[in-house]
Amino acid sequence: MLDLRRPWPFALFVVLAHVLSRFIGVTVHELLGHATAAVLLGxxxxxxxxxxxxxxxxxxxxxxxxxxxxxxxxxxxxxxESAFGVAIWWLTRRSESAAWRAFGLVAATVLIVYSLVYMATGAYDAFRGDTWAIVSTLQAPALAAGFAAVGGLWTLLAGVLISFDVIRLLGGPGRDLRHESLMLILFWLVPAPLAFLPGFSAFNALEESPLAYVGAFAAVVISVAALLLYVDFLPRARDPETRTALPWRSVAAVALPLLLFVPAWVGVFGVTQQGATGLLLETPPVQVEPAWLGDLGMNLEVFVHYDFNVTLFWRFHGTFVAGSPLEAQIAASFRNRMDRDFYNRLALTLVGDAVNESSWLVAESDIHPNETVWVLGQTYTGARVVRLDPSPFNRFSFLSRVGNDTTLTLHDPFRYQPTVASAGWLDAVKVSWEMSPGRTLVPVRFAASGGTSAATVSAGYVLWENPNGPSAHTTYQVTLRPV
Incomplete structure (x- = not known):
């Protein structure tokens, strides 16, 4: 039998129960919380x-x-997660088993107190937790202070109530006040290296410094060890009623699930989020593709027919760089799928500013595996192509005629009087023309202004490739003549 009033058995049980509760808490938080809510919302x-x-x-x-x-x-x-913690605490605190009561207190600490701490601290940009996402969604910065205040007060209240139950578990209060106080400190301090420091590291609160992380972790571990030794050397009261017996099998019962959870964590999910293989529960809906594009590369090509009808080709490709194997799996799932509605809306939104004419029809929207998109000096295959044809109401205001010469004028929709302010630019602008026998156009003049990129001229097209914002022109012009 173990005596929970002894610091070492107490610390061993608390650590094992804490790790088990962390697995339970995170699983409940993610699957019963976020995942279930998403499914219920359709x-x-x-x-x-x-x-x-x-x-x-x-x-x-x-x-x-x-x-x-x-x-x-x-x-x-x-x-x-908090409600689950309250349920475990309520169900175990009336148990005759000291092991169940002790586990319930540790679980309540993890599922309730740590959740409330996460609620309070996660409302700010430094940690970017769920409450920060709520603040951002509602565009209400003042709400962060509310989360911090409410989370802090509830944390204090829950911590006090749990502390009272810990004292009762140890046979108190009042039999050996100093010993009980130190054991209570151990209850909260022993799991600290397993609780807050990994979270701080995940949120870069230690500024991504391995030395700072190791130093902080070591300082907490040394403090815990020193306190354990100090409490162990204290003279103990000989009152047999103060002894809280705990069978060894109770410790084994807490440790046994870890034999399943730890291999699942390391082997299935991955040790860290950066190395997470995770679980892809289903093929991601095509509607979430925009969230996995990163900076979106955009190339615009205008093909001018002999009769000066035009066809516009918008070519898109994302530049997302996966931060983990799980993210790589998700991004790869869109290799042969595209959110057509997203790309169609985007093309129809941009074309008005690009050619000063908004009457266009989507003629095609598909992935062209052999076509490329030029972005930041790199070429990506598998272009998402949206082909636009003029509608019957199109006024062709982007064409101006002087004699036999016709000038096509294009604008960068992000840089030339944009409807919505943006730091983006068109990565490449290409104007090509028909060169069929008896239906040939020849370039008379081409020009661009507002940037520094040089034109690449070929027999059938002129191309501007813009590696960065300052190099991108605001206006592009090509004058053509039929021969």
């Missing part, structure tokens, strides 16, 4: 990563979900 959860330090769920919500629904999904993780 969406889906297509990827998940779970570890004792942190977790993440990739969800899709339909466009029709109101803001309140988005906020509910974001807050569901903390709410469900």
């Amino acid at each position: 969406g889906s959860a297509y990827g998940v990563y779970i570890s004792p330090g942190s977790g993440i769920t990739y969800v899709y919500l339909p466009e029709g979900v109101p803001v309140a629904g988005v906020v509910a999904m974001l807050g569901a993780g903390i709410a469900v």
Whole structure:
């Protein structure tokens, strides 16, 4: 039998129970919280990563979900995890078994107190937790202070109530006040290296410095060890009623699930989010493709027919760089799929500013495996191509005629009087023309202004490639003549 009033058995049980509770808490937070809320709102959860330090769920919500629904999904993780912790605490605190009562207190600490701490600190940009996402969604910066205040107060209240139960578990209060106080400190301090420091590292709170992380971790471990030794050397009261017996099998019962959870964490999910293989629960909905594009490369080509009808080709490709194997799996799932509605809307939105004419029809929207997109000096295959034809109401105001010469004028929709302010630019602009026998156009003049990139001229086209914003021109002009 173990005596929970002894520091070493107490610390061993608390650490094992803490790790087990972390697995339970993160699983509940991600699957029963975020994932379930997304499904109930008509969406889906297509990827998940779970570890004792942190977790993440990739969800899709339909466009029709109101803001309140988005906020509910974001807050569901903390709410469900806290409620689960309250249920465990309530069910175990009346048990006759000291082991169950002790586990319930540790689980309550992890699922309730740590969730409330996450609620308070995660509202700010430094940590970017669920509450920060809520603040960003509602565009209400003042709400962060509210989360911090409420989370802080509830953390204090829950911590005090749990502390009272810990003292009762140890046979108190009042039999040996100094010993009980030190054991209470151990209850909160022993799991600290397993609780906050991994989270700080995940959120870069230690500025991504391995030395700072190791130093902080070592300082906490040394403090815990010193306190354990100090408490162990204290003279103990000989009152047999103060002894809280705990069978060894109770410790084994807490440790046994870890034999399943730890291999699942390391082997299935990955040790860290950066190395996460995670679980791809289903093929990601095509509607989430825009979230996995990174900076979107855009090339515009205008093909001028002999009769000066025109066809526009918008070619798009993302530049997303995966931060983990799980993210790589998700991004790769879109290699042969595209969100046509997204690209069509984007092309029809940009074309008005690009050619000063908004009457266009989508003639084609598809992936062209052999066509490329030039972005930041790199060429990406598998272009997402949207082909636009003029509608019957198109006025062709982008063409101006003087004698036999016709000048085509294009603008960069991001740099030339944009409808919405943006730091973007067109990565490449190409004007090509018909060269069929008896239906040939020849370039008379081409010019560009507002940038520095030089034109590449060929028999059938002129091309500007812009490696950065300052090099991109605001206006492009090509004058053609039929021969």
